[in-house]
Amino acid sequence: MKLMRCLLLCLCLCAGTARAEENALYVRAVDGLPEDFIFGMDVSSVIALENAGVRFSDRDGTARDLFALLRENGIGWIRVRVWVNPYDEAGHGFGGGNNDLETAIRIGRRAAAEGQRLLVDFHYSDFWADPAKQQAPRAWAGLSLDEKAEALRQYTSDALAALQAAGADVGMVQLGNETNGAMCGERDWDSIARLMNAGASAVRETLPEARICLHFANPENGDAYRSWAGELAQREVDYDIFATSYYPYWHGTLENLTGVLGDIRRQTGKDVMVAETSYAWTLEDGDFSGNTIGEGGSYEHPWAFSVQGQANAVRDVTEAVVNAGGIGVFYWEGAWVPTGGKDWEENHRLWETFGTGWASSYAGVYDPDDAGRYYGGCACDNQAMFDFSARALDSLSVFRLMRTGQDAPIVPEALMDAAVALRAGAALSLPETVEAVMTDNTRAPVGVTWDESAARAIDMNVEGKYTVPGTAAGLSVTCVVTVSSKNYLRNGGFESFDTSMWRATDLGQTAQLYREEKAVDSIEGKAHWHFYSAPANTVRFTLEQDVRDVPAGEYRYEISVMGGDCHGQTVYSYVKINGEEAARCETAFTQWNDWHTAVIDRIRVADGDRVTIGLYVECEGPGAWGKIDDASFR
Ligand code: CA
Numbered sequence: 106m107k108l109m110r111c112l113l114l115c116l117c118l119c120a121g122t123a124r125a126e127e128n129a130l131y132v133r134a135v136d137g138l139p140e141d142f143i144f145g146m147d148v149s150s151v152i153a154l155e156n157a158g159v160r161f162s163d164r165d166g167t168a169r170d171l172f173a174l175l176r177e178n179g180i181g182w183i184r185v186r187v188w189v190n191p192y193d194e195a196g197h198g199f200g201g202g203n204n205d206l207e208t209a210i211r212i213g214r215r216a217a218a219e220g221q222r223l224l225v226d227f228h229y230s231d232f233w234a235d236p237a238k239q240q241a242p243r244a245w246a247g248l249s250l251d252e253k254a255e256a257l258r259q260y261t262s263d264a265l266a267a268l269q270a271a272g273a274d275v276g277m278v279q280l281g282n283e284t285n286g287a288m289c290g291e292r293d294w295d296s297i298a299r300l301m302n303a304g305a306s307a308v309r310e311t312l313p314e315a316r317i318c319l320h321f322a323n324p325e326n327g328d329a330y331r332s333w334a335g336e337l338a339q340r341e342v343d344y345d346i347f348a349t350s351y352y353p354y355w356h357g358t359l360e361n362l363t364g365v366l367g368d369i370r371r372q373t374g375k376d377v378m379v380a381e382t383s384y385a386w387t388l389e390d391g392d393f394s395g396n397t398i399g400e401g402g403s404y405e406h407p408w409a410f411s412v413q414g415q416a417n418a419v420r421d422v423t424e425a426v427v428n429a430g431g432i433g434v435f436y437w438e439g440a441w442v443p444t445g446g447k448d449w450e451e452n453h454r455l456w457e458t459f460g461t462g463w464a465s466s467y468a469g470v471y472d473p474d475d476a477g478r479y480y481g482g483c484a485c486d487n488q489a490m491f492d493f494s495a496r497a498l499d500s501l502s503v504f505r506l507m508r509t510g511q512d513a514p515i516v517p518e519a520l521m522d523a524a525v526a527l528r529a530g531a532a533l534s535l536p537e538t539v540e541a542v543m544t545d546n547t548r549a550p551v552g553v554t555w556d557e558s559a560a561r562a563i564d565m566n567v568e569g570k571y572t573v574p575g576t577a578a579g580l581s582v583t584c585v586v587t588v589s590s591k592n593y594l595r596n597g598g599f600e601s602f603d604t605s606m607w608r609a610t611d612l613g614q615t616a617q618l619y620r621e622e623k624a625v626d627s628i629e630g631k632a633h634w635h636f637y638s639a640p641a642n643t644v645r646f647t648l649e650q651d652v653r654d655v656p657a658g659e660y661r662y663e664i665s666v667m668g669g670d671c672h673g674q675t676v677y678s679y680v681k682i683n684g685e686e687a688a689r690c691e692t693a694f695t696q697w698n699d700w701h702t703a704v705i706d707r708i709r710v711a712d713g714d715r716v717t718i719g720l721y722v723e724c725e726g727p728g729a730w731g732k733i734d735d736a737s738f739r
Contacts, residue, residue, distance in 0.1 A: 131416075132503055132510055135423055135508075142427065144180050144423075145181070145184050145224060146490075149208075150204075150441045159495050166496055172218065176221060178501045181220075181221055183216040183222070185208075189242035189244065190242060193467045199467055200460040200462050200464045201464060201468075206268075213268050214272050216274070217272050226279040226320070229242065230289065236287075244256070250291070257304055258306060265311040276315060279319070279320050280305065281319065282320055294340065301343075305344060318345065320350070321347070324350075330369055345376060346376045351422060352383065359407075359425040363429045366426065377432070381437040383439070384415045390487065391443035391493035410519070412498050413518050419507075441486060516543065520551075520577055522585065525585075526586075527658065528588075529590045534659055538551060555573050593655045597736040598632070599630075604620045608649045611645075613646065615646050620633075635730075635733075636730065637728075640728065644729050655738070657712045660738055661704065662718050663704050664720055664733065664737075666722075666734075669696045671694040673724060673725045680705055681718075690704060
């Protein structure tokens with residue numbers, strides 16, 4: 106199921122009447138949030154955007170300096186990436202903000218004017234460095250490790266001196282970006298540690314007050330993090346902060362994040378923090394260039410894709426970091442908005458000219474396989490904390506509001522799409538409620554009204570996927586109806602020799618209990634499940650199967666039995682949902698060739714439910730026998 110996007114219900118009620126610092130955001134205060142906890146934002150693309158004509162404004166639409174707006178909303182630190190030379194030989198920028206040292210200096214100076222400190226994020230590359238890409242700058246290609254370490258040290262030292270001379274208040278220096286076992290073209294920890302220590306010595310000499318930060322991605326893999334921390338310690342890498350990216354779509358749960366950061370802090374004695382995080386406020390795209398998080402992707406989305414959902418995400422990530430004893434959270438590219446062209450062609454010209462897209466075509470000389478093929482616009486304009494016209498979203502205020510909290514009505518603000526799976530020929534049955542995501546990110550069922558004409562148009566005899574629109578709590582929602590005759594049971598007719606998916610449990614003294622091949626005793630095909638009791642024995646067993654990969658929906662379970670000489674019998678089919686019996690249907694063994702089918706209909710399965718079907722047979726001999734066949738779950 107995916108989250109439906111929608112606007113905050115009460116957004117319209119506030120516009121025009123509220124004072125600039127008031128909004129309708131609900132924010133639960135973060136318990137134990139230290140006074141000196143760092144809130145930062147990476148705004149590396151801001152200079153390119155402003156060059157292209159973007160003007161940032163506050164929530165009322167008044168043009169404002171971006172840095173002042175961020176400071177007023179509780180953001181005391183600015184993060185900026187630095188590429189060694191993101192230009193081709195003719196001077197065309199690679200894009201992604203064309204973030205060379207000169208750009209970082211301009212950003213550092215602007216931040217300092219607002220009293221904001223700077224985290225300088227050296228990628229030690231000419232363009233994006235991440236777990237998949239750790240290419241050395243062209244100027245350093247072909248250097249020996251010793252030469253590369255010296256070039257990196259000198260570059261770091263010169264860059265920091267220039268930043269300081271320009272008036273930037275560099276408080277942290279990040280040596281490499283998302284260096285998951287690779288950095289600047291090196292892929293072994295001895296070489297990486299050598300480069301990191303070269304950078305660290307430059308920081309200690311040039312800016313002794315600045316703190317050194319190392320940065321990794323994929324905290325969902327706690328073992329990797331603990332192992333990397335060990336590699337660093339073993340080689341005595343000099344650093345102060347172990348930082349991580351945390352993108353909720355792929356990077357595990359908040360509980361895991363807290364656990365992993367806490368482990369690293371205890372293991373290393375270093376500070377920990379989140380150096381990058383973000384969350385989408387809409388699934389729409391603002392610049393005709395597709396977004397990483399858009400419609401139809403496969404990723405986790407624990408919050409609504411709304412302004413309130415984005416604020417909830419930041420608030421909850423902060424709480425997870427505080428709970429780990431961490432020192433801060435930096436939001437990634439919170440101001441990377443669309444350049445504002447009316448179509449792709451106009452935007453393309455702006456991306457190429459000003460470097461406001463993720464990559465320009467010119468980056469192909471350095472990164473031919475990715476940037477060279479897929480260059481384009483901003484892939485995260487829906488994760489900024491500004492709308493597509495660069496106007497501040499209410500979510501931007503979450504950084505200051507989570508210190509005190511702010512009340513707002515708890516109302517449904519997004520809906521989960523519904524889905525039902527029905528067997529062909531069944532009557533259409535749509536859910537009476539859908540799940541709403543509330544302002545505070547709790548979930549609640551709300552009554553739904555479905556579009557009757559769309560429902561009537563579904564031909565339940567034709568397999569396929571149908572969509573029925575509906576309305577709940579004033580919001581739109583859809584129900585996807587899957588009509589299928591797929592049998593979710595494996596080997597339901599016992600025709601395959603492998604019966605490992607079936608679980609027969611003898612609870613009495615059933616003499617024979619196995620798959621048997623005998624066409625005349627099968628309802629269909631040549632095989633079935635067989636039991637027999639020798640004289641005086643008691644038959645008592647269950648035959649079960651765990652139903653795998655069954656999507657949410659409504660189902661029907663059938664199983665057929667035939668047999669005789671079963672005295673004092675108790676026979677029923679049953680369904681267990683999450684280990685609890687949800688329904689049963691009695692049936693009986695009568696005589697040869699007299700098949701009885703036990704049917705359990707309208708079985709409701711929700712996402713993630715564990716479903717088990719079974720048959721219970723209890724009777725007395727002597728000579729009780731029976732055949733079981735043709736089980737289905739559709
Ligand atoms: Ca986009």
